Amino acid sequence: MYAITIPEPGGPEALVWTEVPDPVPGEGEVLVEVVSSAVNRADLLQRQGFYTPPPGSSPYPGLECAGRITALGPGVGGWSVGDEVCALLVGGGYAEKVAVPAGQLLPVPKGVDLAKAAALPEVTCTVWSNVFMIAHLSPGETFLVHGGSSGIGTMAIQLAKAVGAKVAVTAGTKEKLDFCADLGADILINYREQDFVEEIRENTVGGGADVILDNMGAKYLNRNVDALAVNGRLAIIGMQGGIQGELNIAALLGKRGAITATTLRARPLAEKAAVVAAVREHVWPLIEGGHVRPIVDQELPMSEAAQGHRVLEESGHIGKVLLTRA
Numbered sequence: 341m342y343a344i345t346i347p348e349p350g351g352p353e354a355l356v357w358t359e360v361p362d363p364v365p366g367e368g369e370v371l372v373e374v375v376s377s378a379v380n381r382a383d384l385l386q387r388q389g390f391y392t393p394p395p396g397s398s399p400y401p402g403l404e405c406a407g408r409i410t411a412l413g414p415g416v417g418g419w420s421v422g423d424e425v426c427a428l429l430v431g432g433g434y435a436e437k438v439a440v441p442a443g444q445l446l447p448v449p450k451g452v453d454l455a456k457a458a459a460l461p462e463v464t465c466t467v468w469s470n471v472f473m474i475a476h477l478s479p480g481e482t483f484l485v486h487g488g489s490s491g492i493g494t495m496a497i498q499l500a501k502a503v504g505a506k507v508a509v510t511a512g513t514k515e516k517l518d519f520c521a522d523l524g525a526d527i528l529i530n531y532r533e534q535d536f537v538e539e540i541r542e543n544t545v546g547g548g549a550d551v552i553l554d555n556m557g558a559k560y561l562n563r564n565v566d567a568l569a570v571n572g573r574l575a576i577i578g579m580q581g582g583i584q585g586e587l588n589i590a591a592l593l594g595k596r597g598a599i600t601a602t603t604l605r606a607r608p609l610a611e612k613a614a615v616v617a618a619v620r621e622h623v624w625p626l627i628e629g630g631h632v633r634p635i636v637d638q639e640l641p642m643s644e645a646a647q648g649h650r651v652l653e654e655s656g657h658i659g660k661v662l663l664t665r666a
């Protein structure tokens with residue numbers, strides 16, 4: 341088969357579409373013929389040599405895919421050859437074929453085009469596990485998501501609105517904030533022109549957000565604590581603003597606040613399967629009922645993955661960038 345390989349870490353040109361050996365599904369895995377994958381920020385880090393795939397996983401980038409099952413490994417039940425699926429991956433999505441643990445498979449939701457289903461696994465699993473399973477966002481609470489027009493942000497807005505939360509977003513342009521408003525966001529904050537802490541305090545009854553989903557890490561650590569309501573929960577999922585910050589513990593104590601930080605990729609198989617099962621139970625009905633949809637900025641040929649990486653680096657996109665096979 342062909343896959344995007346990274347012979348030497350570097351810029352987008354480091355991604356090379358090359359012939360490689362086919363993957364073989366192991367115990368509990370299926371083989372998926374990939375129709376599409378999607379670009380994630382973590383892929384950019386992997387390309388630069390800063391995010392080594394976990395031991396035993398595919399060396400190729402790609403944390404999600406959509407496609408058809410073409411073979412079942414030993415011990416797989418509940419799935420058949422020919423099933424149309426999307427999947428959360430630990431790597432290997434930028435390829436014609438990928439072996440996937442059966443616990444990380446999801447059926448393509450009714451009403452969603454097969455290729456576009458690759459836009460769903462990472463954002464639904466990340467948002468559901470952090471915002472709902474860990475931070476327990478509840479109806480009537482206020483939710484702030486940074487980078488509201490991102491792949492993660494566009495899914496977070498829709499899911500939070502679907503459960504009846506008030507949603508605040510940050511984004512860098514008016515066009516992106518307008519898109520967030522169309523998805524249902526209530527409080528729109530241009531992070532280049534406004535102070536999100538002040539805006540959240542002024543626009544919420546309790547003077548803060550009950551749950552914050554953060555992509556920035558160090559840069560926003562103390563300001564996120566300042567923007568929390570009493571009993572607020574800060575869920576950190578990204579480090580776009582640096583990895584090391586100094587926390588004002590007194591401010592966190594005063595909020596009786598909680599900070600969590602997780603990454604999906606490194607979690608054990610059983611934990612990932614539990615997240616995927618929860619997403620299938622809670623998120624899939626919202627998609628099939630028309631309340632939540634994949635937001636796709638553009639689709640590029642998989643062999644042109646380098647261009648997909650440039651798009652994310654320039655941050656001109658809204659939602660997900662897909663890589664499709666002809």
Ligand SMILES: NC(=O)c1ccc[n+]([C@@H]2O[C@H](COP(=O)([O-])OP(=O)(O)OC[C@H]3O[C@@H](n4cnc5c(N)ncnc54)[C@H](OP(=O)(O)O)[C@@H]3O)[C@@H](O)[C@H]2O)c1
Nearest residue numbers: 381466486487490491492511512555577578602603604655
């Ligand atoms: N931990 C996990 O398991 C996990 C899983 C998936 C994703 N993630 C993380 O989640 C984040 C979003 O991922 P994605 O794939 O959706 O990325 P993406 O589409 O590339 O979005 C990145 C976002 O960052 C925003 N941003 C940049 N500077 C900002 C600032 N100063 N304040 C607020 N927002 C700012 C950008 O907003 P503008 O374009 O408006 O500037 C953009 O919306 C990334 O950090 C990614 O690594 C984590």
